[in-house]
Amino acid sequence: MSNEEYVSPENCPLCNKANDCGNLSNSNKPCWCMDEKFTFPESLLNQVEVAAKNKACICKPCALKHKAR
Numbered sequence: 583m584s585n586e587e588y589v590s591p592e593n594c595p596l597c598n599k600a601n602d603c604g605n606l607s608n609s610n611k612p613c614w615c616m617d618e619k620f621t622f623p624e625s626l627l628n629q630v631e632v633a634a635k636n637k638a639c640i641c642k643p644c645a646l647k648h649k650a651r
């Protein structure tokens with residue numbers, strides 16, 4: 583049994599900090615990433631490791647940092 587492929591859905595795949603994903607909490611509020619003001623361009627998504635894709639959310643600071651560039 584190997585945990586090598588395990589990706590924590592609670593941590594941002596880019597900075598490894600808590601991503602605050604609302605989809606994981608038991609609350610009914612939608613995740614901040616569902617806000618249409620936020621976009622995740624291809625160039626940002628490409629920085630995410632293949633193993634983490636569709637498993638872990640990028641956190642808000644990372645998304646904002648990318649947008650500011």
Ligand SMILES: [Zn+2]
Nearest residue numbers: 594597641644
């Ligand atoms: Zn992050």
